[in-house]
Amino acid sequence: MRVKHQAAMALLIATVISGCSSMGVEPWERDVLAKEEMQLVTDPVEAGIDDHIYFSKEASSGGRGFGGGGCGCN
């Protein structure tokens, strides 16, 4: 059953990637995405604190990824 979950997930991600080729912006249109408040994790310390609190008090943890968004420079 787990293998089915994983295969479905991989398929979903592949679909998202291929579907995403029709979305997006030009490299020079990333002014809003470059703003600090538009990053996926705006405050890494706060995110770490929350992760720690909720991990201590609940049975789930993590899930977040990283990378992407931002100014896309260099």
Place this chain on the structure above:
Amino acid sequence: MAKKNSKTISVSLATATCSLLGTSVTTPVQAQEEPGWDFNTALLYYGESDDRVQDVSLNILGRRTYVDDRFLTLGLVLDSLTGATPGGALPFSSPQTFTSPSGLAVYTTPADVFPLDDTFLDTRFALSASWQQPLSRLFTMNAGLTASKEYDYLHLGANFKLARDFNKRNTTVSLGLAFANDELDPEGGAPVPLSAMLDVGDLSNKTGDQSKDIVDVVLGVTNVASRNLLFQLNYSFSNASGYLNDPFKFLSVVDGTSGDPIARIPAPGAVGPLYEYRFENRPDERTKHSVFGQTKYYMDGKVLDLSYRYMTDDWEIDSHTIDARYRWPVGDSSYLEPHLRYYTQNAAEFYRISLVNGAPPVSFASSDYRLGDFDAITVGMKYGWKTRSGNEMSARLEYYMQDGDAPSDQIIGNQASRELYPGLDAIIAQFSYRFGK
């Protein structure tokens, strides 16, 4: 004075640092690219009501930027924990006496309240270091180490992440791996699982130190949908193996009809528990799968951050988390950010509120409320502002509440008239200061 409940926090800690695979030390590349240091510091107070857990911590993240998009990030957390936490026994109409985890003393809790163990205080010290750099124009890597130490707990971890951009950097695919080894050496030794709580001085049910290994994998896709909209989708896999018990948690042994605890008489001349308790036991392996989605949407200066996570594991716990934040600029240099989070989970397959005397033995049982059936809500507000020198400060205040139920098929006799799930009420207060360049 036993430092037992440090385990409660350290278990969480260790895996929290593992869960750091996904957050914290990975740098949004353009935020500070001038060579130099920048710092992100925070002071946190976490306090539960009714004299339960209180935590004060200092968190510091220092990042050194090197030319051409390379970063060294160093993190430090200092944490001081006090207060009481439920030991796992059910309330009863008489006071209850328990042997402390060290096996050297007893403590007594009043009648008709959830028995709490307040015999602990602990200090934690955690360090992290990570290095990030491009491997080529479209590839970025990040490698890190984590370590944390408490009186009876040591965590060591390593993580590695790789990200590749596609489609003019509109799409980023990332893969992360983390490994950790945690060692627990509780004062008095870890108890033999499902063994009885014994009199003071009787350490015959204690074994030595214990350890566990954790592997985490995260696969993610981040996508720019439009100039104002970004989203991320991740799949995570986590496997923990080894000693997964909480050595300080136990269950009440109750009569199969009345639901009342079974009385016990300490040995002549000894002090000890007046009722029967058994230490908990969890499986020695746990596999979790999570799917996480997040979106950030910019609307004319305001930013909405919405995320959802689904987790399922082989302990039969399923959980859903919805988190929403709305950042609202106030004037030129400050903002307000209300926050709402809703969490729900169902109990682990081996979650038991008590053990029935004389029933067939179980392999696994735990009454740890964190493995139970509950909903939790966080409501908070954050206010942030830029100082005259261009640095950032913020303050947030949140209220976190958990409310759960004992599975109805486990309630026996008189238990129906007692509180069966401890619940939780806490204040989170944090002050942050970010400076540098």
Place this chain on the structure above:
Amino acid sequence: MAPHSTSRQGGATYLCTVFLLGLLAAVGSNSADLPLDLTEYRGKVVVVDFWASWCVPCRRSFPWLNQMQEKYGEQGLIIVGVNMDATAAEAQSFLSDFPADFRIVSDPKGDLARKFDVIAMPSSYVIDRNGEIAAKHLGFKVKKQQEYEQIIKETLLSRED
């Protein structure tokens, strides 16, 4: 002179550059509706640098571009910074911290960037004396400054046909 690029990816880059030449020809001939008319610089070597106020590597590239303009201006180097900000105010704010000693034009709608097929920010195109693209670099890396300068020098040495 064979076109080359900093990335030195051989065939693919050659084809890409040939494609860009075609585009550049289009740019040159439709100059009326674009912020930059490269035909006025025929005979000079032009570095067209696409930048924006929110692009942090651009902060490092500006002092270097100023240096190049000063050092090679007499030999016929013209640097043109093409600003991609939506508003002039944003560009001005950047320029007051990182002044430019070279010409700045605005391309807020991205017409010029599209003609050049810009795929990264910042991007620089070195155009030789014949109006052909001699090289391009994607992003700005401090470690590659020598390499970028070398390409400018070589392009300056080539003659107009």
